[in-house]
Amino acid sequence: MESSLDPSVPTPIVTTHRLTKSYGDFTALRDCSLEVHKGEIFGLLGPNGAGKTTLIRLLLGYLHVTSGSCEVVGFDPEQDSVAVRSRVAYLPGDARLPRHMRGSGVLRFFSQMHPQGNLERSLDVAERLELDLSRRVAFMSTGMRQKLALAVVFGPRTPLLILDEPTANLDPTVRGEVLQLVLAERDAGRTVMFSSHVLSEIEQTCDRVAFLRKGELAKKLVMEDLFQRHRLTAWLPEEGSPTTETEDRLSQVPDDLRNRIEQFRIGPSGPHGRNVCIDTAGDLAPTLNWIASLNLEHMRIEPLGLHSVYHSVHLGKDSNDPKWSRTTEVSRQASGAAS
């Protein structure tokens, strides 16, 4: 893995090429090719059974690769899993800790086990998460055990952290604290890869996201692009206004806006008129100027957010194109079909 001298060119810390894992006839991960860049927070999203844990476990050399390849912090996990694991701090989804030990003993044990272990730091994280370390693991609640596992994993100063659902079983306040810890890792120059089912967490922290669906990489997404996408909804009043004229103008999107408007629908009549919904990408100002010239009422603008993307990917309506698929429906036909 060579690093570029140009800081604007991202350096990969994880690379997978057509990575595939099968169990007999069943393929849990198929042809997965992705890169995680040094210094970023990379999110893994996908419904239950999508293949997130399988991917993570392949990256750590816990599973044998069926076909394809991967490289993690400069090593092939299949050939040199020890080298990989000494450079990666990993939080499994089902972290098992010695039940007979007290919290403080667990932290001491793991900080001695890991080549880059750091007890002081683990204790610091436990304190931030308000964990009582005097209790034995066997008597801890599920959330307390998760806090303890987090204190273990945030101890070593490894270049890469891989966290499988780090906020599972935690209350909202602690979740927020864990996200702050993740952000602080990135600020300190480390790379974090984490899976989560909580879309708002991914939105708050990740720089890039990969969606897995049925073992396939369904979409890659740069979060900055997502934050540039908005949904505008408004009413096109029917009574006492030249509806048809406005509808005509709406459906004839100016040429300079065509590449900004991703989708546009005029719905059936409702209590306030006809519902208009426009999805935009990029700078909102030019679109707003055009919209302002139309006769619309009760306009609302909201960021599109991961939610809408997640569901379109989940339902299989999205393409593999890393950019947004542009399903612009800016024609008379679209408004006609909607009515």
Ligand SMILES: Nc1ncnc2c1ncn2[C@@H]1O[C@H](COP(=O)(O)OP(=O)(O)OP(=O)(O)O)[C@@H](O)[C@H]1O
């Ligand atoms: N040892 C195994 N033998 C057979 N199938 C397996 C094995 N391990 C995992 N699978 C299957 O592989 C698929 C992917 O599982 P994986 O644990 O990677 O999903 P996931 O995306 O992490 O799901 P979740 O969000 O529920 O944790 C699932 O259908 C699972 O049943």
